[in-house]
Amino acid sequence: MARVTRIDELTLAVLNGHDDDELLDYLMDASFSDLHADTLMLLLPAGPRAWSCEVVRGRYRDELMGRDVRYEPEAPGRSSRMARTLDSQNAPGFDLLTWEAISRTLTGHYLDPYEQDDLPIPGTLWADGDRRPHPEAPTPQVLTRVVEAGRDAVGLLIAVRFPAGSEQTADASFDRESTILADALASVMSFALNNASARSVIEDDVATERDRIARDLHDLAIQELFAAGMQLESAAKSAERFQEFRENGPVAESLRQSMASLENSIAQIRHIVQSLRNESDELTLTQLIRHECAMAIAGLGFAPSLQFHSSMDDLDATNPELTADVVAVVRECLANAARHAHASAVAVTVTVLREGVDRVVQVNVSDNGRGIDPSVTRRSGLANMRSRARRHAGWVDVYPLEPGTMVSWRATEFAS
Structure with missing residues (x-):
């Protein structure tokens, strides 16, 4: 009965929720606690055939946070088993994923969950100098559940328990009650994600x-x-x-x-x-950006500074697809500043540069707030900006300021 009450409580939170990021953080906190996981991570779609580890709880948060998984259709042999499984949405394949496969895919090497003193066996942890788990080391237990993340898109909820040195439980196995609970939690997360995406649909x-x-x-x-x-x-x-x-x-x-x-x-x-x-x-890029800055006043409590470091004609000549992404990036940066930075000033600058025959649009948004809080474990906004930049052969960087933060986003409009 307690489990049913818990799921009802989480479902009600989804129905009443307004801030998608805070809601997903709340659901992940509840899942981390209820599943007694040592590590809990949520992979969400981050572009065509790409997924990002957007939320992490527990051990290896810093190592796993923001890591990407990408499937390469041109060279499937170079894609990891995890990437192939995500791309094919092969549900049985998710159950076969191991901690070694997951950690290697996300970080490039095996994340050792055991310190030497924790091992209940003698000898070295690594065999033959290769970074792989000792054959006699306890096997981390992995529980995976598919999360629906929008139209024809899936993410993956991964809970891991380490038999030795566990932070929350000495019993690493996931019993039947845990698997049933994981099913329910994944359903609630799917509901939350689709409830958010349904608005845009x-x-x-x-x-x-x-x-x-x-x-x-x-x-x-x-x-x-x-x-x-x-x-x-x-x-x-x-x-x-x-x-x-x-x-x-x-x-x-x-x-x-x-x-x-x-x-x-x-x-x-x-x-x-x-x-x-x-x-x-039919509004131009400069008109749309001015509109976003005006809309941000309510959340910030003041008007952000806006400067165009290029002529209006150059900026407004941006193609519609890139225009939509530039406006979305400005909106995301201003929303992040309003929610997290506690700043008293925010500056937005937009510039068009020339690289040969191609045009490059650069957006810089800086604030004088408290900087990025290391305790915040969700970076969906940054992942979205990276995805938008990749669509235009661009990139995004985050620079610490004294005080505050600057987000620099850059995208290329290729000459036709």
Whole structure:
């Protein structure tokens, strides 16, 4: 009954939650505690055929946090077993993942969970000088569960217990109760992630429906009104040969009013079509960035400084795909500053550089806050920015300031 109550409590938190990052942190804290794990990690999609270790609890947090797994379709043999399993979404394959495979994939080497004094066996931990677990060393126990992370995207919840030197339990095995609990926790996390992504899916569906309605109004309703107007105009000309229907007669006046009403209706429908087609899509890069800075005032408590170190024409010539990513990066940086930095000043600068025939857009967002808190174990915002940069052969760096932090994001717009 206690377990059911716990899952109900977590589900209610998801239903009432507003801050996606804080909600996922809360769910991971609960899972870490309830599963009695020594290490708990959550891998989430970070781009095409790529996953990032975005949340870590327990041992090896610093070593695992932010590590990527990538599947290379051009050279599948170079991809790790873990990457191949994630790419194929092979559920049975997840159960076969070992701590050695996981730690090697994420860090490039085996993370030794045992100190020499912890080993209940004599001899050296490493055989033949190779960095692999001693054949007689206790085997870390791994429990994996798939987490739905959006449309056709999966992540992976991984709980690990170490038989020796365990921080939370002497019994490293995951019993039936633990596996059932892990299933429930993974379902709640999937609900949380899809609840967040569902908002953008719904927004996409609404935008699609708006476009359909706008197209139907333009292609069908307006054309029908045009046709009706032409028929009325033709009828008015034909009626002029009759005295009672001529220019000053009541019928002619009625026809003129009807044609004026049709023209007014056409104008109104055109205005509605323009609104439905979402005029914000036509805003320029500089207008969109100004809008994000204005929207950030509520969260920051002050207006961020904004400078464009290039001409408006150069900035606004950025292609729509890159424009969307630049705006998203500015929004993410400002949101992070509002949530975590406790700053009294934030500065945003956007620059277009030339590298041969290609254009490079660089975004720098700095604050005078408290810097990156090492106790914060989720870096989803930074992972999202990295993913957006990679789409344009770019990168993102975080620099400590005295005081504060600067995020520098860079992306390339290749000449066509």
